[in-house]
Amino acid sequence: MSVIEIRGLSKKFGKNVVLDNIDLVIHEGDVVAIIGPSGTGKSTLLRSINLLEKPEKGTIKINDQEIDLTTRSAREKLELRKNTEMVFQQFNLFKNRTALENVMEGLMVVKKLKKSEARSIAEKHLQKVGMGDRLSHYPRHLSGGQQQRVAIARALAMDPKLLLMDEPTSALDPELVSEVLITIKKAAQEGNTILLVTHEMNFVRNVANRIIFLENGKIVADGTPKEIFDNPKNQRLKEFLVKIHMLESADYTI
Template sequence: MISIRDLTLNFNQNCILNKISLDIKQHEIIAIIGASGAGKSTLLRCLNLLEKPQQGQIRIDKMQIDLAKIKHSDVVQFRQQSAMVFQQFNLFQQKNALENVMEGLLVVKKLSKEQATSIALEKLTAVGLSERIYHYPKQLSGGQQQRVAIARALAMNPKVLLLDEPTSALDPELVGEVLMCIKQAALSGNTMILVSHEMQFVREIASRVLFLDQGQIIEDGTPKQVFNNPTNPRTKAFLSRYYATFQSDYEI
């Protein structure tokens, strides 16, 4: 469903992504982990062209682009293949939850107001916000705002859902409600690529885990393989710190 070949991004003579090649099947839940600065969020942003690599090819479903020859019209069409959930919620502050979810349906998909309203209500109900549809972002908690952002993304019916550290801006007590919402979206059959530091959640939700280091994928396997039996020394070092932190939470 998704094919990435030789994806390369340099910035100020620094190699951010180094000839990444990757295939993702429909309905897979891909989690990308790694240290800060490894290129995780950059890779995600490249998949909907918020960042534009210097070379490589990306195919989502039947649409393929050559990044060295890309046209503006290709960018617009390609971005419609995916939907992004950001660290910061990026909601329109002057619009309520219902209007935020409807916006893309009206402007991008050109649906009627009645159609957009119906879809927006369905998705807001699915994320547990049926009683908050007329609330504005400032009237919602961080977790509720992020659930609106997830509903907005799902409403566009994307071929792939991209989630960039969706819980990093939340207070700890609000993380669980967003993770549950993402898990429900995964169980519904959505193809997802998730960047996260929530290692326990990654273990539970992902069908496949990629470990990124210095712009390269150095580990690729099931959660059990990557977390229990990593092959690369860098992965082992990273996960040893995770296990130390995880265990310390339960010390008496």
């Protein structure tokens, strides 16, 4: 079973250290959820892995090839982006292209597939996420949940080694969240390797096989859902879980 290894990943904004020497090994088929307070570097971690942010140092080993994440090499950037795909909070669909065309784009531009082959793959993945009847619809004619499902289909169509999801339900109305979570759960059940930032804790408990708690740019807890939620060892993690009501609140004497 192949693994993805991230070593020594560090990122600063000015003097503010956002990621502090992160080491992370992800096995094929893992669904790893990153949780933690706002501002602890969760989204920056995903963006640095995909080179949307440029870290000060760090490497990623993927497909047995080690890539320096500070690289200026166009070839290495392309190689990394062929193997990782990002699902964003705000969907990031091309507004002037249909759902089908949005999914086909990367297949033709990055993977250099013929239009007919790209169309076949795109249709298959849109069917999988329940959007087979919306192929010719433009983003403005789709709900937020439908747009995010197109974005997930676009990412999965590229057959990435690692699927990065940055709070994929945070921009949705509450009633639309479940349809996207069902789509992500199905992608996980099909064996996709996923690194996910989310605040949907009940979903994390039921779908992730591993949870990382990030605090001040460091991994301070790493375990199974049972270990993290039912038997947390780290005091800061306990405090966080109490605040989000995943543990019983402490008794207070006044």
